[in-house]
Amino acid sequence: MKKMLVIGLAALLLAALAVSVAAARDNGALRASATLVDPAGNVLGEAKFTEDAAGMLHVNVKVKGISPGLHGIHLHAVGSCSPDFAAAGGHHNPLARQHGLDNPHGAHGGDLPNLVVNGAGNGRLNAASDRATLSAGSTTLFDGDGSSLIIHAGEDDQLTDPTGNSGGRIACGVITLN
Numbered sequence: 001m002k003k004m005l006v007i008g009l010a011a012l013l014l015a016a017l018a019v020s021v022a023a024a025r026d027n028g029a030l031r032a033s034a035t036l037v038d039p040a041g042n043v044l045g046e047a048k049f050t051e052d053a054a055g056m057l058h059v060n061v062k063v064k065g066i067s068p069g070l071h072g073i074h075l076h077a078v079g080s081c082s083p084d085f086a087a088a089g090g091h092h093n094p095l096a097r098q099h100g101l102d103n104p105h106g107a108h109g110g111d112l113p114n115l116v117v118n119g120a121g122n123g124r125l126n127a128a129s130d131r132a133t134l135s136a137g138s139t140t141l142f143d144g145d146g147s148s149l150i151i152h153a154g155e156d157d158q159l160t161d162p163t164g165n166s167g168g169r170i171a172c173g174v175i176t177l178n
Contacts, residue, residue: 030134034173051134061125072156072166075110079146081172088148102158
């Protein structure tokens with residue numbers, strides 16, 4: 001009886017996920033977003049995610065109020081932001097690769113180019129990745145514990161495993177289907 005209840009609950013959860021994914025589709029594209037906050041909970045910006053029909057994930061980030069320069073930005077393995085953002089876990093890395101877009105043994109599914117922030121503290125990133133998806137599968141951001149987007153204090157060197165020496169976590173947003 002207990003086994004049947006567990007199987008029934010699992011089926012119900014899978015059905016709910018399928019409905020959520022179907023609802024997030026817009027003209028054949030899956031969409032998701034994340035509101036980025038600092039450790040005090042102040043909103044710094046937003047990230048939008050679109051998976052196109054070919055399975056390419058497009059990431060668009062806009063932020064304000066961050067120190068000028070280059071900042072590492074990554075998809076993280078857990079959809080949670082604690083006060084110090086440690087709850088987001090490590091980088092999304094379902095294929096067990098090494099870190100860095102320039103690493104011959106990389107890259108993590110969560111590796112992205114650096115976020116560029118201008119002198120006024122405004123930053124923008126438009127990137128695409130074939131290493132992470134919104135749809136179901138081995139590289140999905142919507143596994144059992146979800147995913148988040150983290151902005152780091154410093155530049156990602158795109159090579160050093162596991163984080164690119166990008167420093168502390170200064171902003172976090174949990175990724176949710178739209």
